[in-house]
Amino acid sequence: MSSSTPQTGWPVSMLSDAQWQEISKAVAPLNAAQLTWVSGYLAGLAQSQSGQLQPSMAAVPQSNAVLTILYGSQTGNARGVAEQYKAFAESAGVPVQLFNMADYKIKKLKDETHLVIVVSTHGEGEAPDDAVELHEFLASKKASSLSQLNYAVLGLGDSSYEFFCQTAKDFDQRLAALGAKRIAERLDCDVDYAGDVDAWSEKVTPLFKAELSQQGHEAQVVALPGIQVASVTKYDRKNPFEAQMLLSQKITGRDSVKDIRHIEISLEGSGLTYRPGDALGVWFKNAPTLVERLLSALSLDADSQVQIADESLSLAKALTEKLELTQSYPSFVKAYAEQTQNSQLLQLVEDKTALREYLATRQIIDIVNEYPKPVEAQQLVSMLRPLTPRLYSIASSQEEVEDEVHLTVALVEYDAFGFSHQGGASAYLANGLQEGESLSVFVESNDNFKLPQDPNTPVIMVGPGTGIAPFRAFMQQREAEDAAGKNWLFFGNPSFTQDFLYQVEWQRWVKEGLLTNISLAFSRDQAHKIYVQHRLAEQGEEVFEWLQQGAHFYVCGDANHMAKDVHDALLKLVAEHGKMDSAQAEEYVAALRKAKRYQRDVY
Template structure:
């Protein structure tokens, strides 16, 4: 077994710096990793390094690149940085690729004026779009800062040219929907589907770790209710189509954009005008702004009936949705599968539907064609050496890419060990792909399978709890060179799993907390700790 030497503890960020303890530990760990191959530096010299990085802004591993950090905190950390870095801080920091870029390249493209669309960050939502709009207004007022990077190009274009259908969100292909299969058993509180597509007709391929973009259509029932609230006809012509077709296929109906509130403010007066203006500025006069989709806005301002053409122009384009691919092209060429949680919830006694999830679950039929594209992964892939062991942590639908990893390793004969941590609510109805996984374990492909069920006992028990239980073995795998992967919820699960990993490194690697944070930072830097979070 290879021995891992603890990195030296480097205290670069002083205790009185304007950071939380977690942020200070992260920064210390980052700079310790950055300087680990150099002569040890004093804290004063380290502070100079930090100052240089702050002035240049092209430091790669920026401290605001944390998907769990609120946007206000990210913007605080980016104060004084070049405009393109503050734009990056405004984004959701998931590098999910839904915008067609990663966060770094999207910010570069906006700052370079090669991308005018400021609302492409789906996870960041309205708060990111508002911040980007505010920052964009500074471009002509701010002297251009030198950039070490060339003009940004969409990250979707990495191995194939953008002109090939299905290789970017701007040029989708048509794939055939094959089937859906419910993964939950009776008694589950969830609704999760295994979805299959036929790619043979569009000549698309992919590698495990990639994501699949779906151009879903809005629920026709919701569309018709909105048309009724407008007092318009289904057949009214807008943009060369019927109003019904445009609302179904082309524009987003949730959440309500600021431009819709602005339009309404022009069409009404007095208190209603002030209320609409406040909502357009991101204020929340009635405490319900977070629940306002397009239909709810029309109900809230029921006396206002915008002209259909003006109404459509005030809406944002319908964005594609990305899902982690849960199959392997090497195992099943020409077929692709997804693992999709169906989103349904009630707000003010009105049922709301997740756009793409319910589209896949109930609004398309076998044989229907859907506009799709493959989004290449950003730093989320199997190790180049097939002998490298891997540890995969994917509760719920987070299992998707790891099912793909396992199928791919079996198809290619990769000899590396495989350890999967999977969890959900109940073992008897929420154990996705149970037969497959148990067969993989029996065959030896799946070296270890560690399960965690949060609702089976009196106390909730999660994958990070299971990791701590077997922490010594996790450390042994790390010492042997294992790569660690996380897929799933960005705001809680991913952070909790990373914290568990830090605790395991500290306990079984005989390190202080700061040294353990630095060690995990080094894993990230070397590509041995990768995340696909949403």
């Protein structure tokens, strides 16, 4: 009697349980195109009596022409889009190679003939960390002519920000200025980018395929009869895992100005794995009170049926589970102004600076309350952005917590316009779920924020506020591995007695010698404010010594202020204690980043 796999029920009597487990593990990371290729590879081995490779399916290049995809990603979205496009292009028979910009040898650019750039923008129009070197190179005098290059650029951004997709615009302009040929117009994607990316992929892929075919390349993809490859289920953004909330515990004091929660979530049964430095994506639901406020303000019936893509559902369900309500954005103001023909809003839309200032302090409900006018249910739905998941730096190591994942979440909460406002995901995690209830999650890997491979390497961790989260994971991992490398934490928050997050754990690591140094900056515990950048400056000589010894330098937290202040402090201490001028200090820090010894997880 033959046995079968629990996932598919297919007979696998010729394989032992151990062999099947090894095969399942090996194919789990592969995409559809790669699985197809592997099926051909294995069939070729089976058909060859000598055991040498004679694949009956292969993609055999007739020239060196290939489509190169380069991505720059701060949070993982651009990487995901790049990987998705690689699979799409390969399925269309286009030969593709994919690189993170940080791993790409810039000198190869002059030899490329076909290129796709997928890049995000963060902060005030800044390139993501892994794109900085290539971004700066293309703007420098070192960049040579690229007249042989055909390219397309896809940018990811958020139109709520002033410098929407600025990094993609920069790449597009600089490639064109160097003589490269734009094969398709740049696509600037907003936060709800899935449909736009699909349409763009279908448009540009035939163009690249035609170009490559003219250069003598035909990728042969031959289907193999009688060979079936098991579909591999992988939980991701589009297919999240229904996890279980285990704990939501406030870890700041009663008198703290912050409400920060330690969250524990069970991943049991998911097969999901993560490494310190990765993030957890959380699909959240808007608070019922917020949905009720919006329905009341617009005199809408919660049970009205609306359409979102191919799904028909009640308006209340759509507002709760499908649409973005806690972040405001220009596209809503524009649509609402045009629908209501409100003269003040129409005028505001024309002034981008004033509009950004207006949106900075308002949620959707505030705009509607200020300019009330009834709209139809479907009209409202069409004005609102799709809800997007929030990413949180993981605060645990699986070596320590196994089938759990821990987060450190600051509840966004403030009073404005006559009532209390809360953030969408933070309120959902802090107050919206009871222990034992389920939530939809996925793991977002971050290869640009990882512990050094050598456990003897010293690490310096700068993480004020909830920026401490990944460093708790780092320490759990180094403890589990019995890593010999020195560890130094710079942590800051308003008050020692109220806001020292995970204090007992950090004190234990100090006592046991795992944490070599800890430098604390509690801003409100003295007359003048002290922040982590001040502690860095004070300890500059020893910090530089650690860097000279090969230390890796990590920063996690606020991108707009803290990360910039820490970067400036790093440059100054390198210049002072390395006896360098400002240009040399810049080169030194740039070299750290290039060697992946200076890594940031900023938001």
